[in-house]
Amino acid sequence: MAKKSTPVEKAARMLDLVPFITTHQGIPLDDLAAQFQVSQSELLSDLNALWMCGDSRFDLIDLEFESGFVSIRNAETLSLVRSLSPQEIISILIGLDLIGHNLDPERQDLLTEIAELRSKVGLDIGRSFEAIPSLSSTIVELLTQAITQRRSVEFAYHSISEDRVSIRCVDPIHISEAGGFYFLQAFCQSANSHRTFRVDRMSQMKILEAQTTSFAESDSEPITLAVAITLLRDKRYSRESLGQSVTGNESEVEVSIFNGAWLSRTVIGAAGAMKVTSPAQSCDEIASRAGQILDLYR
């Protein structure tokens, strides 16, 4: 279970236990512990402490839990459900934002409802938060489902390095997350090899009837190329544009690539802020590409 609570967290939990037990009289101890996500011994310590609380001018709170089932009496003052803390309100607001932005196009009717609810719950703090997810969680859910059921999927993919949208048919293997983006590792049937796709560039996801083929045999490691790069200026931008796989410190970095077009675009797109030092073949490629672009301006 989680780390030991601070006295303030414990007090908050004690205040919340009273109304919860009031509406769930006779709840088994282990259920109650699970609802509050604490260990049974921590819960017992809370209940024992609560038992000693109350307004001494009247009676103390009367708790019964020795039977393994918890009930409460004489706790009218505390039986009110406590209003939400700012953090709780924020967690609801962000969750509502995400639901709103994840809706199916045909469920736009919920948007007005969510907007109204956001202002009812959020009051003034609502203007401090704005969550818009980068991708549709429906796609992630469909992919997860396909992986568990070992089904192939078909989707439209916007390839940035080739700059075109194409329909792909793949056997999904694994979804990972890095730098705020989701990636799908999959066996691409059209290319007959393993590929990595960015989930936010997929659309029109469909789960196919076909079971995924056994792609273990055709397992060919993608050919990667180690490229050494010097960052000359705009180092933060350059480093971020090289992505997660970049290694090395400060200005001398190395990146593993399996797509020469991507390297050219990234280095030329940096507008002179980075210089490829090896391999020579990549340098030539970049120089010649840059020359071709210059021709457009003559």
Place this chain on the structure above:
Amino acid sequence: MSRKSERLVNLTIALLATKRWITKSEIFGTIDGYDGEADAKERMFERDKEDLRNLGIDIEVGTFDPLFEDEAGYRIRSENYRLNFDLLTSREFSLISMAIQSWRGAVLGSSALSALVKLKSLGIDSDLDAIGTNVPHIKISDSNFAAVIDAIAERRIISFTYLGPELEEQSRVIEPYGAGTRAGRWYVAGRDLDRRDLRLFRMDRIDSEVHPQGKADSYAIPADFHMHTMLDFHSQNLNAVIRVRRDKAHSLRTQSQLISEDDEWSTLNYPYLYEADLVRAVLWHLDDAYIIEPPSAVVAIQTALNEIVKLHG
């Protein structure tokens, strides 16, 4: 340890049960745990009040007689203490519980969990099926996220190290006003106390732990602050004319307005904010795109290309 939590609960009961103001001396006399010298009791009481306020419990301060500066009295009004969801429909209630459940396992999970417990305490069943849409799953792995959210909620100053444009480490001290996402990245906005200006920070560029400083409620979030305007990157007010090959450069096309088209090229109006961003965006498309206007950007892109040839030739 446990004495403190019991004292906080008893203080809450006493302030909640009273219909009139109760004084500090009454509190010290009736609630166990306020021991020691007058000064120590005083400090203990001040801390307890702040702890309860941080839990969102509103303690009112008043006096018995408005004409005299006599001893202050305290109370908690039950209408402020209790969760008031009376006006919510059962559908709204279900939407809220869905919003809470989207946090399963994520960094604000503990706040979401305690909110869910409160909803269940109201004894209303939420019917997720009635909404008929999937519960999204929030995935935030940034370890500073919770610290930033707490600071905004408590209006507490934070400090951190931020990576500058050349990866230099900058010390920042800000009053955080809000947080939000765009394109998968989380941002925090606030007043930078050294630069005396409103600034926006990308959370993945924060290179240290986020440290809270000083007291809660140490500033107010300006009334005209809105996170969505901070994140409105589309307010680019400059316009470039660019040409892109037909059926190419989709990411430039989606942001542009088409002016004209011939067999090989489309001419587009492309909005931008900084010339450097325009140059980079067009260069990314290699010889599928080039700039016609403004002339300064044409010069900049040619200079960059000549430099690239020289660096790699």
